[in-house]
Amino acid sequence: MEDKKKLGEVIDYDGRSKRAKVELTANLEKGDRVRIEGERTDFQQTVYSLERDDKDNRIVWIPVDKSVEKGDELMKSYEGEIVKSYEGEIEKKYDGAIEKEYKSKPEKMRGGCV
Numbered sequence: 001m002e003d004k005k006k007l008g009e010v011i012d013y014d015g016r017s018k019r020a021k022v023e024l025t026a027n028l029e030k031g032d033r034v035r036i037e038g039e040r041t042d043f044q045q046t047v048y049s050l051e052r053d054d055k056d057n058r059i060v061w062i063p064v065d066k067s068v069e070k071g072d073e074l075m076k077s078y079e080g081e082i083v084k085s086y087e088g089e090i091e092k093k094y095d096g097a098i099e100k101e102y103k104s105k106p107e108k109m110r111g112g113c114v
Contacts, residue, residue, distance in 0.1 A: 004035065010072040011059075019061045020068045021053065028060065028074075036064065038072030 007028050012021035020036070022028075028047065035044045045065045053059040 004078075005076040006073055007032075007034065007076050008060075008074045010036070010038075010068050010070055010074065012070065013064075013068050014061075015067060018064055018067075019051075020064045020072075020074075021059065021061050022074050024058050024060060024074075026076075028062075033077045035075045035077040036066075036068055036072050037075060038069050041066070041068050041072045044077050 005026065007026045008022045008024040010020050011023050013019070014021075028034075028050065030047055030049060032047045033044065034047055036042070043066050047062055049063060051061040053061055
């Protein structure tokens with residue numbers, strides 16, 4: 001099961017500009033991977049920009065990939081997020097587990113078939 005943390009709730013949607021107005025209950029930053037869930041909504045995307053709408057920074061407008069509805073929840077998504085990488089090893093958090101991938105360097109054949 002995917003790890004999720006509720007960040008806020010959609011309070012308005014502008015279909016022309018494809019932006020959702022969200023009331024935040026937790027911190028949201030550019031680059032965060034989010035999931036938007038609702039009765040007829042369920043998709044993930046990265047937050048590439050956000051526009052603060054009040055002085056308390058609790059209301060923000062974010063561009064969305066698909067249409068959303070009032071009441072949809074904005075969740076922090078950790079599915080498929082790259083956690084760290086170093087010296088050819090990449091760790092990804094996926095379905096609650098850490099999955100390691102290794103970049104392999106081609107080994108040279110030493111004189112003939114094995």
